[in-house]
Structures are given as C-alpha cells and as structure tokens.
Amino acid sequence: MRVLAIGECMAELAPTDNAGDFRLGFAGDTFNTAWYLTRCAPNATVSYLTAVGTDALSQNLTAFMRSSGLDDSFVQTIPDKSVGLYLISLKQGERSFSYWRDQSAARSLADDPARLAKAMDSANLIYFSGITLGILAPKQRQFFISALKDARASGKIIAFDPNLRPMLWESADTMTNAIMQGAGVSDILLPSFEDESVWFDDATPRATAQRYIEAGATTIIVKNGSESVYFVEDGASGEVPVKPVSDVVDTTAAGDSFNAGFLAGRATGLGLRDSIAFACRLSRKVVQHRGALVPVEASTALDGDTGRLV
Numbered sequence: 525m526r527v528l529a530i531g532e533c534m535a536e537l538a539p540t541d542n543a544g545d546f547r548l549g550f551a552g553d554t555f556n557t558a559w560y561l562t563r564c565a566p567n568a569t570v571s572y573l574t575a576v577g578t579d580a581l582s583q584n585l586t587a588f589m590r591s592s593g594l595d596d597s598f599v600q601t602i603p604d605k606s607v608g609l610y611l612i613s614l615k616q617g618e619r620s621f622s623y624w625r626d627q628s629a630a631r632s633l634a635d636d637p638a639r640l641a642k643a644m645d646s647a648n649l650i651y652f653s654g655i656t657l658g659i660l661a662p663k664q665r666q667f668f669i670s671a672l673k674d675a676r677a678s679g680k681i682i683a684f685d686p687n688l689r690p691m692l693w694e695s696a697d698t699m700t701n702a703i704m705q706g707a708g709v710s711d712i713l714l715p716s717f718e719d720e721s722v723w724f725d726d727a728t729p730r731a732t733a734q735r736y737i738e739a740g741a742t743t744i745i746v747k748n749g750s751e752s753v754y755f756v757e758d759g760a761s762g763e764v765p766v767k768p769v770s771d772v773v774d775t776t777a778a779g780d781s782f783n784a785g786f787l788a789g790r791a792t793g794l795g796l797r798d799s800i801a802f803a804c805r806l807s808r809k810v811v812q813h814r815g816a817l818v819p820v821e822a823s824t825a826l827d828g829d830t831g832r833l834v
C-alpha cells in the first residue's frame with residue numbers, strides 16, 4: 525500500500541514548564557495523520573506532498589519528516605519562501621493559537637499540475653483535508669480538485685477530512701462550496717460532526733453522512749468527540765460506541781489520529797467496524813497526552829499481512 529498525504533506541515537512553538545520558554549516542533553493536520561499512519565501501518569509507504577523553503581527551518585522540517593519514517597520524494601523546495609509557524613499560548617490550562625502562515629511555501633503545493641499528477645499516480649490511497657484546500661488560491665484549488673478527480677477515475681482511493689477552518693477562507697460560502705467540491709471527488713469522508721453542524725447546519729451525524737453520500741462519496745465516517753461514531757458504507761449504516769475519556773488532557777490531533785487509525789485498518793484488511801474501533805482506540809490514547817504527535821507503542825500498530833494488532 526502506498527499512501528500520499530497532501531497538505532501543510534508547520535513549525536510549532538509550544539510552551540514548556542519554564543515560563544517564557546517554547547519548544548520547537550512540527551505539526552499540521554494532514555501531516556499528523558501521515559505521521560500516525562507510519563506507526564499504525566508499518567508495511568505501508570507513506571509519502572507527504574508539500575512545499576517548503578530552502579532555509580534552515582525548512583530543512584529541519586524535512587529532516588524531521590524523514591526521521592519519522594515518511595517519504596519526502598514529493599516535498600518541493602521553493603527558494604525565498606519558508607514554512608508556516610504557529611505558537612501555542614496557555615492561559616489557565618486553555619490553549620490558544622497564533623498563526624504566521626499567509627506566505628508559507630505550502631500554499632504553492634498545487635502550482636504545477638503535472639507534478640501533482642505524477643505524485644498521485646505513485647499512490648493507491650490519496651489523503652487530503654479542508655485545510656489543504658483552504659491554503660490554495662482559487663486557480664490552484666481547481667488544479668488540485670481536477671487532479672484528484674483524474675486520480676479517482678484511474679482507480680485511486682481518495683480520502684478527505686473536511687476539517688472546516690473558517691479562518692483560512694474568505695467567506696463561509698467559499699469554504700462550504702469548496703468542501704462539497706472536495707467531497708465530490710472523494711471515496712472516503714471523515715468529517716467531525718461538531719464542525720459540520722455549525723457550518724452546514726446538519727441536525728444529526730446521519731444528516732452529515734447523507735449530504736456527503738449525495739455528493740458522491742461511498743464511505744462516510746462521522747466523528748463526534750466522545751459520542752458514538754456514525755458510519756455509512758454501500759447503503760449500510762450504524763454506530764460504533766466510543767469509550768469516553770473523562771480526564772482529557774489535549775484534544776489536538778484527535779481527529780487526525782482517528783483518520784490514520786481508520787485508514788490503517790482499511791489498508792491492512794480490517795472490516796469497517798473493526799477499523800473504526802481501532803481508530804477510536806488510537807485517538808482515545810492521543811487525547812490523554814499533550815501535543816499533536818503522541819508516541820504510540822506497538823499495541824497500536826497493525827500487521828500489514830494479517831491486519832491483526834502486533
């Protein structure tokens with residue numbers, strides 16, 4: 525199995541226990557999913573497609589990517605640009621974020637349609653998100669969606685997390701229209717009900733799933749925090765219960781890790797319900813730790829040949 529995840533990985537400055545000191549890390553929604561995928565599905569090759577600059581920070585990011593087990597063959601370098609940055613502030617346990625990403629190199633990741641098509645051709649499974657769409661200019665967004673459409677027509681599986689982030693978009697309408705376009709070229713949809721209910725006015729997870737089925741997707745998995753996960757696939761629907769964590773430490777990357785667990789399950793031959801249950805187990809672990817990238821031990825890796833936990 526070859527997976528291609530596409531999007532933006534940013535530098536992260538997170539507060540340490542020493543007031544005023546910050547630790548440098550790297551994270552970003554699609555990147556987090558790719559990172560967890562390398563751990564859960566060790567037999568898969570996971571490539572990350574993005575663009576970075578040529579400066580030291582960009583080089584650090586690419587080195588981190590490689591040391592995490594990700595293939596960086598599709599990382600483009602753009603001179604005079606750099607990676608986006610966000611800083612986490614903590615006030616009485618509540619996290620808030622400041623972003624510097626308007627000029628990031630990743631915004632150019634879809635500038636070259638031929639390069640995009642070549643990268644997509646190398647994969648069986650292509651993963652992107654609403655953030656991937658949100659950082660692109662309108663023309664590049666259309667290149668990107670059209671490349672996904674061609675890839676799907678040639679038999680690739682396309683997985684999409686709408687990850688609605690209004691801050692990245694000029695208007696709510698532009699965002700919701702682009703998300704529905706993305707859904708229209710995808711097989712697997714991995715939305716979070718909390719966001720979907722706000723921006724699409726969905727009354728229930730079932731309504732969210734129905735909207736994406738009508739857009740043309742075949743498998744819809746609606747995450748809903750500590751509530752059950754609702755799914756629809758090929759006309760069958762149901763729920764998988766979540767074992768709630770009462771002392772949540774940090775929900776960063778809960779959805780991203782869930783997506784990785786689900787895709788790893790499917791990639792290694794688990795059935796739908798088992799893949800969702802595996803995803804719940806992984807994200808349950810992630811919300812009990814601080815930060816996006818939580819070390820996951822062997823109990824959350826799947827054997828590529830048998831689909832069993834190793």
Ligand code: AMP
Pocket residue numbers: 716717718747748749750753766767768769770772775778779782803804805807808811
């Ligand atoms: P969300 O994107 O917030 O809907 O969360 C994604 C996934 O993370 C959920 O489907 C759950 O599997 C897991 N998750 C989030 N919050 C909790 C929680 N409080 N307890 C257990 N699992 C959780």
